[in-house]
Amino acid sequence: MKQLRTIIIGLLVLAMTASAASRITIKITRGVDSPTNIAVVPFLNSTGQQLPESMSQVIANDLELSGRFKSLSRTAMPGLPSQQESIVMRDWRALNQDYIVIGRVDNDNGRLRMTMELFDVFTGQRAITPKTYYAQPNAMRAVAHRMSDEIYEHITGTRGIFSTKLAYIVKSQRGRSTEYRLEVADYDGANAVVAHRTPMPIISPKWSPDSKKIAFVTFDEVGRSRIDMLDLASGRVTNEIQFKGINGAPAFSPDGSKLAFTNSQDGNPNIYVKDLRSGRVQQLTDHWGIDTEAAWSQNGRQIVFTSDRGGMPQLYMVRATGGRAERITFEGNYNARAQFSADGQYIVYVHGKGGDNFNIAAMNMASRQTRILTATTLDESPSLAPNGSMLVYGTKQQGKGVLAWVSVDGQVRSTMPVVDGDVREPAWSPYRGD
Structure with missing residues (x-):
């Protein structure tokens, strides 16, 4: 439990270093034969x-x-x-x-x-x-x-993703002042715009299913975390969740009517679900361990989440209405940050076997077989393209944070290094209007 608690706290104070004029370019490192x-x-x-x-x-x-x-x-x-x-x-x-x-x-x-x-x-x-x-x-x-x-x-025969968007977080230092920005760009990094800026840290951006809003975690002046919502058309930011304790890891339901999140108001972090129409909040898990990083199945019936209830961070599945959780990962000593594919046939997540070796993996939900997709060592924050063929994630190259792509079959790889500084927490948008 101590390991996952440290990871959660680290995420909540994460600082990404980048210049005020961050720019993404993409370089293919491997394509199909x-x-x-x-x-x-x-x-x-x-x-x-x-x-x-x-x-x-x-x-x-x-x-x-x-x-x-x-x-x-x-x-x-x-x-x-x-x-x-x-x-x-x-x-x-x-x-x-x-x-x-x-x-x-x-x-x-x-x-x-x-x-x-x-x-x-x-x-x-x-x-x-x-x-x-x-x-x-x-x-x-x-x-x-x-x-x-x-x-x-x-x-x-597969729908393209070239009209989709990427959201990501950057941090710039101007003298003694620090500025955090939520930026939105074309899928290839072009046309980047600052969607929101603040002197307080921002983490965990998540798109709404209609691509019109982004939920994210930020902090007040005394360091208390909260979940805010950005309306991309108007630029207006509203507070959505600010309960006692940790508030983090937002995730929209497939129909956009609910928001799953992590909260520790009763002591240990658990998974909660808020109905965005009625405001009603339901506690989904209740365990002495740390439950966090919820992600919905595409039919909205199940939620996968990270928990250390077995001693190490692993992935568990629970019905979206609550009930007993089932452990679904057993390989490695660290499995976290899961996301379902669009067809529900597999999940992608961060996988670790010990030390500082963290890769992105994919699990077939029918066979429960796992395939390692990346070959670098500090991979994080996987986010699937809406057609399920590719994913973007954060990694390190020569000590700098970069964004990278990999296809779900592992054949295609490319990197998106930032010219100046680091970029973190990529989130791939859904199709517009879906």
Whole structure:
């Protein structure tokens, strides 16, 4: 119990070091053995003006960063077609390309009209009929992400994640003043904005299922923890939970109507659930050990949580209505911070076997078999992409905190090092509107 209590206290006073201008870039360290070859031809710009974004470059980067595609460089392209009639398929087949993407950007009464087409090089047939989007110039990157999603889903059969967001916490030091920021960026780290700033520490950000709010833990002037809620549209922050004792580890139910959290008002930390509509609070666990880090199953019927009731931090499962908890992890002396996959078939979590060796693992819920996904040593805070194919987590490289990706099958890996300072506690958004 002492080990987990130390971990909880450490989380509640966690300090992340980063500069005021933190910037994330992504570098693929490992992809699939046989990626799909795709040529994203530079879009024809008929607007007569310089555009703020290269649609083709954003799309190519998106597909490359998934680890499942290899994009053809512009210099290797045999031509720059912008319409089907201009594509000479034999030239692209000679370059072993599987698909080719073409498009154009036109002016439409002050807006931009952006059109994309996908062709199967082997058959020579159109794979995606022309998709047209309208937006202002400053929204070009968002449109490119949507196009990437279309392409990715058509080819792989899995919904893309390029239009999703990442939230994370940074800390900056200005003289003797410390500032903590909750930042939100595109999935690839671009377009980062400060969603909330405060002189008090922030930890444990969690998205609401509709991606409109983020719950997080912060502190008052005397160090008492509380759970606040940020409305992303208005920027308004409201206090949601501030009971006696520790308040931490918020987690939204799949329908967004409830919030699970940890509280120690009766002495030991236990799992509670608050109905966000009625305000009613239910105590879910009642044990002398420390119960924390609740996460809901996708059907909302079960909750997995971390507890040291067996002597070491392990994962337990309990019905969302309460009852007897079942231990589900037995390998290693530390298993914590779990999250269910979108289909409920597996969970991902932090796994340790002793010392400072902590990795991200995935457990198949049917077979209870565990697979280690990462090869670094100080991995933490896993957060799954909404399609369940990838997860982002925090780790260390050369003494600096970085964000990293890994696919759930372990084949694809990439890192997102911050140029200046450290970043912690990543949280991957759900699909917007889901």
